[in-house]
Amino acid sequence: MSGQQVGQLRFRIDFSQPLYEQILEQVRSSIAKGEIALGDKMPSVRELAQELRMNPNTVMRAYQELERDGLTEKRRGQGTYVTSSAEKVSRFRTELASQYIETFMTQMESLGLTWDDIERYVRDKTAPGKGGD
Amino acid sequence: MSGQQVGQLRFRIDFSQPLYEQILEQVRSSIAKGEIALGDKMPSVRELAQELRMNPNTVMRAYQELERDGLTEKRRGQGTYVTSSAEKVSRFRTELASQYIETFMTQMESLGLTWDDIERYVRDKTAPGKGGD
DNA sequence: TAAGTGTATTAAGTGATATAATACACTTAT
DNA sequence: ATAAGTGTATTATATCACTTAATACACTTA
Numbered sequence: 011m012s013g014q015q016v017g018q019l020r021f022r023i024d025f026s027q028p029l030y031e032q033i034l035e036q037v038r039s040s041i042a043k044g045e046i047a048l049g050d051k052m053p054s055v056r057e058l059a060q061e062l063r064m065n066p067n068t069v070m071r072a073y074q075e076l077e078r079d080g081l082t083e084k085r086r087g088q089g090t091y092v093t094s095s096a097e098k099v100s101r102f103r104t105e106l107a108s109q110y111i112e113t114f115m116t117q118m119e120s121l122g123l124t125w126d127d128i129e130r131y132v133r134d135k136t137a138p139g140k141g142g143d
Numbered sequence: 144m145s146g147q148q149v150g151q152l153r154f155r156i157d158f159s160q161p162l163y164e165q166i167l168e169q170v171r172s173s174i175a176k177g178e179i180a181l182g183d184k185m186p187s188v189r190e191l192a193q194e195l196r197m198n199p200n201t202v203m204r205a206y207q208e209l210e211r212d213g214l215t216e217k218r219r220g221q222g223t224y225v226t227s228s229a230e231k232v233s234r235f236r237t238e239l240a241s242q243y244i245e246t247f248m249t250q251m252e253s254l255g256l257t258w259d260d261i262e263r264y265v266r267d268k269t270a271p272g273k274g275g276d
Numbered sequence: 277t278a279a280g281t282g283t284a285t286t287a288a289g290t291g292a293t294a295t296a297a298t299a300c301a302c303t304t305a306t
Numbered sequence: 307a308t309a310a311g312t313g314t315a316t317t318a319t320a321t322c323a324c325t326t327a328a329t330a331c332a333c334t335t336a
Contacts, residue, residue, distance in 0.1 A: 039253040065326045087334030114247040120172040220303030
């Protein structure tokens with residue numbers, strides 16, 4: 011995988027989406043999946059900007075959104091840290107999942123597909139021999 | 144619902160997304176759900192532009208994409224028509240659904256959720272008393 | 277005091293989106 | 307033929323989101 015490692019974080023950046031969104035989503039994912047531990051220090055705005063060859067303003071935009079998500083905390087003069095609250099991470103995961111599902115269901119409804127159609131489709135697509143994922 | 148009716152088509156336009164994308168998606172949906180019949184004549188580029196208070200170029204951009212989707216056919220000098228091929232519509236629905244599902248599954252995976260998690264979630268969310276949707 | 281934090285401001289450039297005005301080729305009806 | 311209605315193409319302009327750049331400030335730690 012052509013991924014860039016910065017501390018505990020891994021990034022794959024392209025030009026298909028806004029840069030700040032890619033940072034945002036990939037850090038969210040790393041936190042949600044526990045790839046970076048609760049309470050860990052994040053790369054500084056300037057450091058990450060340098061590593062990813064971006065402007066510090068672009069990185070900061072992503073970092074500010076992460077704080078609004080409740081996933082990080084900033085300590086002026088010190089740096090940015092992953093939240094120590096497992097509950098905040100859990101709550102975030104639930105909220106975002108809910109949002110993704112809602113959008114998805116709207117899309118399926120616009121095609122005239124029911125939830126049963128979707129289940130059938132996914133079962134076929136994933137593992138025609140295994141039970142779970 | 145604050146929707147605008149143009150021929151057999153219904154539109155709800157806002158400023159949250161590109162205008163041509165909204166036209167595209169809403170016409171796609173109308174065709175996929177059979178709200179506009181196979182072979183029916185679409186509003187002309189100029190007519191729809193006037194009804195929706197948009198520039199003809201913006202409408203044309205959506206119409207060109209619809210033809211690439213295989214959902215419409217253009218007859219020079221006559222107008223734009225919904226395809227008469229039920230199979231094309233069916234194929235389009237399958238392709239777009241597949242694409243939506245893939246994106247959705249990627250999002251869920253990025254949150255560390257499995258397909259079983261999703262099923263449980265949706266069952267709770269939709270109808271706690273009925274079977275299908 | 278120095279170095280490293282997050283933050284704010286101002287300026288500039290790029291690309292997608294949208295509008296506007298105009299023109300052309302084709303089809304149908306008169 | 308003529309006129310009206312089709313899709314299509316071109317050129318110009320405007321706006322906005324995104325991104326970079328340069329700089330400065332307040333705070334914390336060593």
